Amino acid sequence: MKQQPQNIFSVDLEDWYQGIEIDMQHWEQFAPRIREGLDRLLDLLAASNTKATFFVLGYQAEKTPDIIRQLKEQGHDIASHGYSHRFVYQQTPKEFQTELRKSKQILEDLCGVAIEGYRAPYFSITAQSRWALDILLDEGFLYDSSLFPINNYRYGMPGANRAPGWLRTDAGNHIYEIPLSTVQLPKPGLKWARNLPMSGGGYFRLYPYALSALLIKRLMSENQGLVFYMHPWEYDPAHPRVSFKRRLPKLTHYLHLRSTANKTRKLLADFEFTTIKDAYSECYQNSSARSCS
Numbered sequence: 001m002k003q004q005p006q007n008i009f010s011v012d013l014e015d016w017y018q019g020i021e022i023d024m025q026h027w028e029q030f031a032p033r034i035r036e037g038l039d040r041l042l043d044l045l046a047a048s049n050t051k052a053t054f055f056v057l058g059y060q061a062e063k064t065p066d067i068i069r070q071l072k073e074q075g076h077d078i079a080s081h082g083y084s085h086r087f088v089y090q091q092t093p094k095e096f097q098t099e100l101r102k103s104k105q106i107l108e109d110l111c112g113v114a115i116e117g118y119r120a121p122y123f124s125i126t127a128q129s130r131w132a133l134d135i136l137l138d139e140g141f142l143y144d145s146s147l148f149p150i151n152n153y154r155y156g157m158p159g160a161n162r163a164p165g166w167l168r169t170d171a172g173n174h175i176y177e178i179p180l181s182t183v184q185l186p187k188p189g190l191k192w193a194r195n196l197p198m199s200g201g202g203y204f205r206l207y208p209y210a211l212s213a214l215l216i217k218r219l220m221s222e223n224q225g226l227v228f229y230m231h232p233w234e235y236d237p238a239h240p241r242v243s244f245k246r247r248l249p250k251l252t253h254y255l256h257l258r259s260t261a262n263k264t265r266k267l268l269a270d271f272e273f274t275t276i277k278d279a280y281s282e283c284y285q286n287s288s289a290r291s292c293s
Ligand SMILES: [Zn+2]
Pocket: 012, 014, 019, 081, 085, 120, 121, 122
C-alpha cells in the first residue's frame, strides 16, 4: 500500500428511479435519464483528470452497454452494484448469489476484465446480512465497499472498523473491506464518540461545502483517505418528481441537487482522488498482506 492514504472517488451507477425503493418490475414505465447526470459528472472528472470506480447496476449495464464500454475506455474502474437494487437483507442468500453472479458476468463480458469489487444497494450489508460477505468471496470478489459504520434507518453497521482493511467473515474467511468514510466526534478514541457520515451522496449535498472540506481534512489528519460516492442523478436536478413509499427517502433524494455540480468542482480542485483499484489493489489482491489492515 502507498505511504499516503489516497482519496477514492466512487460512483454508484444507476438511473434516477432505480435507487428509490421501486421494484424492478415497474422500472420500464420511467423515462431513462442516465446520460443527463452522467455526462455532467464525466465532464467534471475529465476536467480534473480524475479516474473513478463505478459500481455498476447489472440491469443498467444491460440497458446501456455503450456507457460501460465508454467508462472503461476512459480509464475508469468498473465494479458491481448487484443487479436489481434490492436491499441485501431482503434477499435470501440464494437470491443474492444468483444476482451477484449475473451482474458479474454481464460486466466481465462487457469489459473483458475480472470484476473484483462490490458495493451493496443502499449499503445494505448490515448485521442481518453479514452472510453476503462469504458469498462475495465464493463468487470471486476480492473486496467489498458496502459497510457504513453508522446507524441509518436503511443501513449501517455502527461497530464496523472505520478504516479500510481485512475483515473476518462469519465463516472465518477474510475479505478486504473499504468502508464509507466517517469522522468521530468530538474526537477519535473517546468512549462516547459518535461516527458522523461525510462520504458523499445526500450527506455531501446536505452539508455546506466548507463543512465537507473541514471534515475531509479532519479525516486526513487521522491518516485516512476519503471514500467518496455519488450517483449520476445527483447531477441531474431536472429529473422527475415521483411519489415515494416513505417520506424520508424522498426528502433526501431531491435535496440541494442544483448545487451538486459546483460543490463537486470545488472538491475536485481542492483534493486529489483516484480509483479503488489504484489505491488498494496491492492490498486486496494479496490476502497475506495483513499490513494493509
Ligand atoms: Zn445504488
